Amino acid sequence: xxxxxxxxxxxxxxxxxxxxxxxxxxxxxxxxxxxxxxxxxxxxxxxxxxxxxxxxxxxxxxxxxxxxxxxxxxxxxxxxxxxxxxxxxxxxxxxxxxxxxxxxxxxxxxxxxxxxxxx
Amino acid sequence: xxxxxxxxxxxxxxxxxxxxxxxxxxxxxxxxxxxxxxxxxxxxxxxxxxxxxxxxxxxxxxxxxxxxxxxxxxxxxxxxxxxxxxxxxxxxxxxxxxxxxxxxxxxxxxxxxxxxxxxxxxxxxxxxxxxxxxxxxxxxxxxxxxxxxxxxxxxxxxxxxxxxxxxxxxxxxxxxxxxxxxxxxxxxxxxxxxxxxxxxxxxxxxxxxxxxxxxxxxxxxxxxxxxxxxxxxxxx
Amino acid sequence: xxxxxxxxxxxxxxxxxxxxxxxxxxxxxxxxxxxxxxxxxxxxxxxxxxxxxxxxxxxxxxxxxxxxxxxxxxxxxxxxxxxxxxxxxxxxxxxxxxxxxxxxxxxxxxxxxxxxxxxxxxxxxxxxxxxxxxxxxxxxxxxxxxxxxxxxxxxxxxxxxxxxxxxxxxxxxxxxxxxxxxxxxxxxxxxxxxxxxxxxxxxxxxxxxxxxxxxxxxxxxxxxxxxxxxxxxxxxxxxxxxxxxxxxxxxxxxxxxxxxxxxxxxxxxxxxxxxxxx
Ligand code: SF4
Ligand code: SF4
Ligand code: SF4
Ligand code: SF4
Ligand code: FES
Numbered sequence: 001x002x003x004x005x006x007x008x009x010x011x012x013x014x015x016x017x018x019x020x021x022x023x024x025x026x027x028x029x030x031x032x033x034x035x036x037x038x039x040x041x042x043x044x045x046x047x048x049x050x051x052x053x054x055x056x057x058x059x060x061x062x063x064x065x066x067x068x069x070x071x072x073x074x075x076x077x078x079x080x081x082x083x084x085x086x087x088x089x090x091x092x093x094x095x096x097x098x099x100x101x102x103x104x105x106x107x108x109x110x111x112x113x114x115x116x117x118x119x
Numbered sequence: 120x121x122x123x124x125x126x127x128x129x130x131x132x133x134x135x136x137x138x139x140x141x142x143x144x145x146x147x148x149x150x151x152x153x154x155x156x157x158x159x160x161x162x163x164x165x166x167x168x169x170x171x172x173x174x175x176x177x178x179x180x181x182x183x184x185x186x187x188x189x190x191x192x193x194x195x196x197x198x199x200x201x202x203x204x205x206x207x208x209x210x211x212x213x214x215x216x217x218x219x220x221x222x223x224x225x226x227x228x229x230x231x232x233x234x235x236x237x238x239x240x241x242x243x244x245x246x247x248x249x250x251x252x253x254x255x256x257x258x259x260x261x262x263x264x265x266x267x268x269x270x271x272x273x274x275x276x277x278x279x280x281x282x283x284x285x286x287x288x289x290x291x292x293x294x295x296x297x298x299x300x301x302x303x304x305x306x307x308x309x310x311x312x313x314x315x316x317x318x319x320x321x322x323x324x325x326x327x328x329x330x331x332x333x334x335x336x337x338x339x340x341x342x343x344x345x346x347x348x349x350x351x352x353x354x355x
Numbered sequence: 356x357x358x359x360x361x362x363x364x365x366x367x368x369x370x371x372x373x374x375x376x377x378x379x380x381x382x383x384x385x386x387x388x389x390x391x392x393x394x395x396x397x398x399x400x401x402x403x404x405x406x407x408x409x410x411x412x413x414x415x416x417x418x419x420x421x422x423x424x425x426x427x428x429x430x431x432x433x434x435x436x437x438x439x440x441x442x443x444x445x446x447x448x449x450x451x452x453x454x455x456x457x458x459x460x461x462x463x464x465x466x467x468x469x470x471x472x473x474x475x476x477x478x479x480x481x482x483x484x485x486x487x488x489x490x491x492x493x494x495x496x497x498x499x500x501x502x503x504x505x506x507x508x509x510x511x512x513x514x515x516x517x518x519x520x521x522x523x524x525x526x527x528x529x530x531x532x533x534x535x536x537x538x539x540x541x542x543x544x545x546x547x548x549x550x551x552x553x554x555x556x557x558x559x560x561x562x563x564x565x566x567x568x569x570x571x572x573x574x575x576x577x578x579x580x581x582x583x584x585x586x587x588x589x590x591x592x593x594x595x596x597x598x599x600x601x602x603x604x605x606x607x608x609x610x611x612x613x614x615x616x617x618x619x620x621x622x623x624x625x626x627x628x629x630x631x632x633x
Contacts, residue, residue, distance in 0.1 A: 012415045029554040033566045060563060063410050064554035065519035069528060076520075082413035096562050098231070103224045105561060107256060107374035108445060108592045110223060110230040112409040112558035115420060118231065219378040234405040234423035236473060253405050257374040281419070 003048045003087075010083035017073045018042045024067035024077050033060045038067050038077050045080065058084040059095050063116070089119030127193040144171055144186040144197060158201030164188045167271030170200040170243075170278075183241040183275040203274025205285040208292065217300035219258025226289045229256045231282035238276035238286055244269050248276045248286055255289050263290060264297035368484075369436035370398035371427055373446035373591075374406050380443070380591035383616040386628075387442050387486060390621035393500050394493060398440060403430050407449045410558065418467055424453030425467055429474050431481045438482045440489065442618070444590035448516035451483045451523040485517060485525050487533050487589065487617070497540050502626040504542025509620075510578035510586045510612075511535050511545055514593045515554045528552075534617055538587060541624035546581040550574045555596040564603070571600035575612050585613045585630070587620060 001009070008015065018039065025037040034057040036044065044052035061081040068076035088095065096117035101110065125140040129147055136151040145159060160166035169186040176194030186199060208225035215221060223229060229252055238248035251266035267290030276286040314320070327335065376384040388398050405423050412420035427450060431439040441447045457464055458479030468476040490497065511534040518528040526533045531552065535545045555574060556567035575597055578586050588594055594614050601611040619630045 010414045010416070029570065030556065030559070030566065032569075033563070060559060060566060062515075062554045062557040062559055063413070064515035064557065066515065066554065069519045069521055078520075079413045086414050086417075098227045101227060101561050102564075104220045106379040106591060106595050107223060107230065107258070107406075108379075108409055108443070109558055109561050109595065110227055111256075111374065111406055112445070112592070113561035114228070114231040115408060115410050115412065116558060117562060230406075232406065232423075233408060233419050234426050235419065236426075236471070240473070249405070250403070256406055257377045259377065 003050055003053070004045055006087060007045050007080060007083045010086055011076070011079035013076050013079055015042050015046050015075065015080070018071075018075050019073060021072060023070050023072060024075075027066045027070050029064060029066065030060050030062055038081075041080065041084070042075070042077065045084075053084060053087055057081070059117070085116060086119075089117075092119055094118045127191055129191050129194075130196045132198050133196075138191060140191070142191055144173070144184075144189050144191055144195075145169055147191045148186070148197070148199070158199050159187065162187045165271060167273035168201075170203070170273040170275050171197065172200060172275075172278075173197045183243065183279065185243045185273065188243065200274070200278065203277050205274065205277055205288060207285075207288045210292070212295055212299055215296075217260055217296040221296060222255040222258065222260065222263065222289060222293060225292060226255070226284070228282065228284050229289055232256065232284060233282060235281060237279045237281065238284075241275045241279040243273060243275065244271060246270060251290055251293070252284060252286055255293055260293050260296050261301055263293035264301075267293065365395045365397070367397045367399050369431050369434065369439040370400050371404055371407075371431070371439050371441040371446060371450065372400060373441060373443045375591040376443060379595060380616070383442055383591060383594075383618060386616060386622045387618035389627060390618050390625060391486070393621075393625050394496050396489070401427070401430050401434055401439075407446045409445050409449060411449045411452045418463055418470075421453050421456065421463075422467060422471065424449050425457060425477055426471065426474065428454060428457065428479075428481045428483070429471075429477045432477065433475065437480065438484055440484045440486055442486060442589070444485075444514060444516040445592060447483065447485045447525075448523055452520070454479050454481065454483050455522060485589070487517070487537070488525050490537055491533055494540065497537070497621075501541055501624045503624055505538070505620060505624050506542065507584040508544050508546050508582055509538050510548040510581060510583035511538060511551055512548070512574070512578075512586050512588045512593060512597070513552045514588065514590050515552065515557075517589060518552050534587060534589070537617060538620060541620055543620065543624075546578070546583045548578055548581055548583070550577050555593045557592055557596070560592075560596055560600070564600075567596050568600045568603045571597055572604050572606060572609060575601060576609060579610060579612055583612060585615055587615050587617050589617055
């Protein structure tokens with residue numbers, strides 16, 4: 001299955017609905033830490049450019065739902081970010097060694113990290 | 120009069136055997152010609168060495184149990200699990216604190232628990248394994264210690280857990296922390312230890328050491344016996 | 356919401372704490388229980404509850420990560436309640452989204468119910484509430500209880516998960532006002548705060564702490580520029596990120612602010628324990 005089909009299947013989103021207005025990236029609170037803007041991520045996936053799977057963007061995404069809430073085309077980019085993370089995690093490639101994280105973080109942070117960064 | 124033994128079919132690692140009804144899995148495997156070098160200990164349901172998994176004909180469930188405690192049934196598919204690979208955190212109990220982060224610091228993977236309850240279903244001791252992992256995650260050491268008290272470290276929960284948690288090591292740390300830092304101290308124990316250290320019983324012991332076996336035996340038989348408390352049994 | 360008619364009477368409601376309410380956010384739990392008691396609402400902690408899994412899983416096929424949330428909702432039902440309140444924004448979001456799935460996705464629930472064969476089936480019978488939703492209908496009662504009106508200026512911080520996705524929003528998702536109204540009822544004043552519904556960086560604190568320190572600098576810095584004396588929130592992770600990361604900001608122009616849970620303000624205004632300065 002190619003990348004686009006996989007992302008569509010995991011996210012349930014229609015990436016072609018995007019008309020690249022950039023509202024998603026404009027509202028994203030983590031955008032200054034990203035190597036690809038959220039709207040660029042959509043372009044990469046549509047072009048089946050596998051390098052997007054190696055990008056930092058999906059991992060720095062905080063699942064805040066701002067992008068999807070504001071998208072005039074109803075594309076839920078939050079779900080697309082999750083799909084990209086899962087493509088790696090489901091191959092048993094963890095983003096983070098959970099045993100190596102800083103001690104004494106609140107439970108809520110550690111649990112979230114296991115969900116988003118380990119498969 | 121000799122009654123003909125009723126036989127049942129079992130499959131050990133895929134090979135069919137006929138064994139007498141009523142045997143435990145452990146005895147049935149021995150009857151079939153297998154010899155336990157590892158994976159057996161007390162043969163009484165206490166040591167946790169004989170973890171086993173099986174399926175029954177026409178039943179999708181994967182059962183987990185102790186081989187020394189479970190009777191064979193016709194059409195069982197069997198295999199022994201003599202060991203569970205598991206990492207134990209390294210700590211010095213004297214130096215660590217018992218707070219609401221201790222367990223998750225040493226075993227952060229408990230944060231991966233998805234509450235699937237598979238561990239609880241697998242536990243031959245019928246413990247609320249999921250509940251003690253959840254208590255550990257939220258830093259409730261006392262509850263984790265209490266709920267896991269009867270764990271025999273058979274490893275079945277850890278083998279079944281999709282979150283790759285090693286429950287029994289987490290629980291052991293919880294019980295150690297509880298015992299060392301949280302449980303109320305037993306005053307009479309402290310007193311007795313002090314008496315021993317101060318040599319209160321030395322003379323009496325020395326006297327006993329000089330006695331013959333015969334005399335000791337007599338003393339032993341005539342000793343004060345505390346009233347026996349009712350102990351829960353396997354069948355409870 | 357039908358809770359508006361509870362004014363005056365005493366009522367009990369199931370309370371789902373979540374792990375962090377028992378650890379880092381104990382003061383959030385204590386103050387909410389205390390404040391609600393004053394209002395005649397008893398928050399009854401569930402006998403059995405499980406970590407909700409925090410961040411809701413978004414993949415179409417990832418039901419495993421939704422088991423915990425559904426199991427909790429089953430416990431609510433089993434223990435005889437039809438509503439559950441949860442304080443933590445993330446727990447609220449997760450339970451609420453899972454509940455919507457339970458109500459709408461029959462196929463998913465068939466799978467989940469048959470997987471959890473030891474539990475009774477669930478189809479979304481319970482209602483998931485955030486305390487701020489309950490407070491919306493209790494204006495009179497709240498005002499009645501104010502004995503020491505707050506006299507400071509607050510920046511109200513919602514973060515993301517009380518408002519998004521919009522299906523679970525406790526208020527207008529782009530411009531909420533429920534917490535502002537509460538603070539004002541308690542006697543406090545509210546400053547303009549454009550960051551009020553922007554994410555704090557959330558779990559990035561585990562993997563990319565610097566990124567969250569940067570978020571904290573901007574969010575707290577902006578609240579201060581707008582004249583706030585403190586920030587008010589409803590999320591233990593926002594609270595941690597905004598208070599703890601302040602200590603790691605190296606920029607010399609930065610002056611910190613105390614971070615409170617909205618319930619701590621309620622307790623203070625109701626004549627109970629005062630919020631710690633700083
Ligand atoms: S906001 Fe929506 S339509 Fe606009 S670029 Fe982003 S995904 Fe595309
Ligand atoms: S969900 Fe992720 S990508 Fe979307 S706005 Fe939030 S941080 Fe950015
Ligand atoms: S808790 Fe785990 S290791 Fe302990 S007895 Fe039960 S299954 Fe065995
Ligand atoms: S088997 Fe593992 S993931 Fe499932 S409830 Fe037990 S500890 Fe949690
Ligand atoms: S051999 Fe010890 S428990 Fe079975």
